[in-house]
Amino acid sequence: MRVTTSKSKNSESFYITQSYTNSQGKSTSKTIRKLGTLAELSKRLHTDRDGVLAWANEQARLETASYKSEKEDALVMVPFHSNKLMDYHKQKLFTGGYLFLQSIYYGLKMDSICRKIKSRYKFEYDLNAILSDLIYTRVLVPSSKSSSFRTAKQFLEPPTYRLHDVYRALSVLAREMDFIQAEVYKNSFFLGSRNDRILYYDCTNYYFEIEQEDGDKKYGKSKEHRPNPIIQMGLFTDGDGLPLAFSLFPGNQSEQKSLKPLETRILQQFGCEKFIYCSDAGLASEDNRAFNHMGQRSFIVTQSIKKLPAEDRTWALDRNGFKRLSDDASMDITKLSEEDKDQLYYKEEPFTTKKLHQRLIITYSPKYASYQKAVRAEQIARAEKMVANGTLKKQ
Template sequence: MRVTTSKSKNSESFYITKSYTNAQGKSTSTTIKKLGTLAELSERLGTDRDGVMAWAKEQARIETEKYKKETEEAVVTIPFHSNRLMDYNRKKLFTGGYLFLQSVYYGLKMDSICRKIRYRYKFKYDLNAILSDLIYTRVLEPSSKTSSFKAAQQFLEAPTYELHDIYRALSVLAKECDLIQSEVYKNSFFLGKRNDKVLYYDCTNYYFEIEQEDGDKKYGKSKEHRPNPIIQMGLFTDGDGIPLAFSLFPGSQNEQKSLKPLETKILQQFGCQKFIYCSDAGLASEDNRVLNHLGQRSFIVTQSIKKLPAEDREWALNTKGFKRLSDDSPVDITQLSEDDKQGLFYKDEPYTTKKLHQRLIITYSPKYAAYEKAVRAEQIARAEKMVANGAVKRQRKNPNDPARFVNKIAATKEGEKAEIHYYLDLEKIAEEEKYDGLYAVCTDLLDDDVADILKVSEGRWQIEDCFRTMKTDFDARPVYVSREDRIQAHFLICFLALLHFRMLKKALKTPCTTEQLLHILRSIKFADIEEQGFMPVYERQRITDELHEACGFRTDYQFITKRKMKEIQKKSKRR
């Protein structure tokens, strides 16, 4: 409510008015209360016009609070008729989980980014509405672009654009992919601090439902071992597992070469200069280590013990020289107590290659050693059955294939050709057992505490979780679009959906799994009650309370009037 005045020839009157939307959908106002004329109020209050206006505004505030209280506590009565049929073509159930993602979307100022892009082009469609709906549906109901358009029509705020506008927008999004990533990163600080002093990097690939190579869709080593053309993605996340930037490259390209272009973009466009690069051994080539030894950057990478020079490998496998991580006291890992079997042990030494002076850290985990031994025991049992049944198949490249423990003899001692004889290769089993529980890390942080270095390295699971979420929960594969620009836009949407989801998850006070949060967001729906308002038809839980608290609005009232729902929608857009 607000204060309005009207002036006549001889006097000025003060009123309290309230704005509302009439039945025709137009904004209008009505007078709630007349406060009096300026002369009357000045005499009664003993003040000038400014003092009268201040008093009038306070009266308007009191009336507003009174109205809110009466509205919130009001009992809504809606008549239902048992002999009246439902109307044709009227939607009764609406999806509302997107409201929480919308809070993140506008918190990242994605609408401002879309406006900036619109100024560069002459399109008439609403890019902001299209991009936001594609992000929300990728989280809530992942599917093709056509199906996403249909899913968005179930939102409380239905699309006003057409399907063909989506495909036109994909081309624009692809062209502005770098701009969007850099702007989103800068805007993400409006939602809180980011742990960008540690950057994790990894690669994965996505397959296409095609049988021939085309553009960047090339045959390569598929993570799913599929015989389809693939495209590869390189992804940076920060130390909390929040996506930072991504790039795409051909499926046939060596993933080692993907780091430099993307990291250069981060240095130039994102303004990140000082960070620790962390990756697995597959992306820890010496060139990549040298790249992250420059400037204010450092690296902590996984090192394959089997690929170490013979002298260093022998030192790594030697059971002597280990220390307890908790207190640095020397420990004989061959004679551990029951308490120590739950701990972690390490040893380190200088490690010099052709281009770098590094530090090699070897860790030993009794718990992980027992796990590897148990897994191998099952594989050996399967290998023994293969030998006993004579059903040894050709060994696959999978390192967990039990057939790797089976060897064969196809000649006699005299060298003559003989019947093939399969046997269990005990030497190979013994060779693998040497590495049980061991893990190696290389770094150029020569003086830092080992516990801190290992803590950073252990955080790599978060980027693996990002890929798992995109592939499994957001259905980023298989990829059905075929044009290069639309492929780029598809993965940009998947990247942004992952960013929104993980930032929303981070905002919750109590940790929850990806599956739990997705289930909650996808279950939040509202039933239209005779066009008078909405009734939530989801289960209120601790997570829903935390979602409401994080986003600054509530949708879990027993009944929500249309006016109240519009207020909620505005709040979800941080207005």
């Protein structure tokens, strides 16, 4: 609420008015209370016009507070007829959890992406509605496409498409997978900054309950040790762990070869040219390191000590030459105080292979060493118990 005034030849009046939107959707206002004329209020309050205006603003503030209090405490009466039967053919319960995801979905301009895709095809179904519902149900109630369609029917905005439209849209989404990923990355900057100066890459695979290979579903080394055909996926995430891009490749293909095609796509379509590539030893082949040693890219990968040359392996396992990470002070890790055990230690040296000049960094964490020691002690205790009992089953 606010203070308004009206002036005539002989007087000036003060009012408290309230703005609101009428039934036609237009903004208007109404008078809540007339405070009086300037002459009346000046005489009653013993002040000038500025004092009257200050008093009027305070009255408007009190009126606003009173209105809000009454509105919060207001009772809503819902009529209930004990003799009226429920209509079992009408939906009474709706799901609204997806509404919280809508702001993210449209903040990424997914509807615009769907319009661009539709302009290249002749289908009639609503791709944006299908994709949004699939995403919402995947987050809220992960299930099959058929089950997701049934779940979407419980939304406040139920789908107008049919189930067969969902299956038809899947092939379109698969063909436009690269385009969607690139557009989502670009649009993600509308929601905030991205930590794309550090990129993590890793692979996993998924098995299928089938007995024969089909397309890219090939027999390979399953992460779950299943004897079924698998398909593999490589995923790039940024420094904050948010997905950046992914690719799918046959289950019998080496993970090492999956990096270059996906990273090339990131360089060409995403505009990311300067970043640090991070991965585990399984994806840190010499070729992958060399590929990330070009342009403005660099890499930090893990290295198996067992696979180092004998000279480097001896140096890596030597407990001398470590420095404290916090201040680069030389430390003897065999004589650490209790306070020093909370620190991290490292040493480094040049490491040259056939293709690259690199730096080999060895790190040591007393906390992690204690944890590993405890794990080994438990494993040894279990093994001794199994030997004593003459059984191969875990105790």
